[in-house]
Amino acid sequence: MVKAIRMTETGGPEVLQLVDIEQPRPGPGEVLIEHKAIGVNFIDTYMRSGLYPVTLPFVPGNEGAGVVLEVGPGVEDFKPGHRVAYCGGNGGGYSEQRVMPADRVLKLPDDISFERGAAMTLKGLTAWFLLRRTYPVKPGDIVLYHAAAGGVGLIFGQWAKHLGATVIGTAGSPEKIELAKAHGFDHVINYREENFVEHVREITGGKMCQVVYDSVGKDTFPASLDCLRPLGMFVSFGQSSGMVPPFSISLLQQKGSLFATRPVLFHYIAERKELDTAAEELFDVVRKGAVRIVINQRYKLEEAAKAHDDLESRRTSGTTILIP
Ligand code: NDP
Structure with missing residues (x-):
């Protein structure tokens, strides 16, 4: 027993x-x-x-x-x-x-x-598939990751920085913001108090991001799409705040010919x-x-x-x- x-x-x-x-x-x-x-x-x-x-x-x-x-x-x-x-x-x-x-x-x-x-x-392999497979991050990319101070988040931030990206995060408290900044994130926005889309616009000089990694779900959708530049990639990989509601695929057209995916670690490491x-x-x-x-x-x-x-x-x- x-x-x-x-x-x-x-x-x-x-x-x-x-x-x-x-x-x-x-x-x-x-x-x-x-x-x-x-x-x-x-x-x-x-x-x-x-x-x-x-x-x-x-x-x-x-x-x-x-x-x-x-x-x-x-x-x-x-x-x-x-x-x-x-x-x-x-x-x-x-x-x-x-x-x-x-x-x-x-x-x-x-x-x-x-x-x-x-x-x-599990958390490190998740950061791996997000950064190395779903959207392979290159030096110079600008990426946004929500819940930056979380388990996957702190690994992701350091790894994305190591790959040469500018790494923007969101987090829910001043303490979490400091922690995320100490683990790879260049900019961290308090998304419980501030409009993260406006901050991303300011930080990127209006260029917005190549990719948004969103595991928060309901509360950050559809604003996450507004953080992307045309042809950007929306990666929805979790729903800590609740499920992303069903949406029309034409939304991706309106927001700039975006790509969207809902990946799962175990499909990426099945082999x-x-x-x-x-x-x-x-x-x-x-x-x-x-x-x-x-x-x-x-x-x-x-x-x-x-x-x-x-x-x-x-x-x-x-x-x-x-x-x-
Ligand atoms: P975290 O340590 O990131 O914890 C979740 C964080 O989400 C919280 O600390 C909180 O950070 C934030 N959050 C925002 N809104 C809410 C809410 N309403 N309720 C609770 N938390 C909220 O967890 P993990 O590192 O374990 O996982 C991160 C995410 O990645 C999860 O959504 C998980 O499902 C997903 N995941 C997906 C995988 C996949 O294969 N697709 C594999 C592994 C994880 P704050 O206070 O800063 O807002």
């Missing part, structure tokens, strides 16, 4: 309950991981609330780092004792141990701690080769210090409900982990 956070119904953070569950052994192609640290992500709250459908009872959690305890038949790349990190798994992470398909697991370099591995894998490329690039920028991983919230596993409440109430910055 192992301790895990399980929910038997969807709802608020209170549905997250600490229980003892039986730990399955790894099947063919699988590894059993003992977690040393577990990542908390906004997607976990969508699965808990029912916004993204799950099968009950459900153990949330899509990111973690730890040690391989046991490998199933046919697994050759991993041995007991290997340090590993992963993202995905369709839940199952908020637990002392978990089984994962070996082809989704990464070897964690010795100089990256378990805590950083658990904090950076093992692409997952390896992504992880290599992520580990590289972290190991050479171009991207620092900021862990501002640590909770015990049994405090998962509080972690969700803090994340959804905009009280967090940087990344959040649970310690089993």
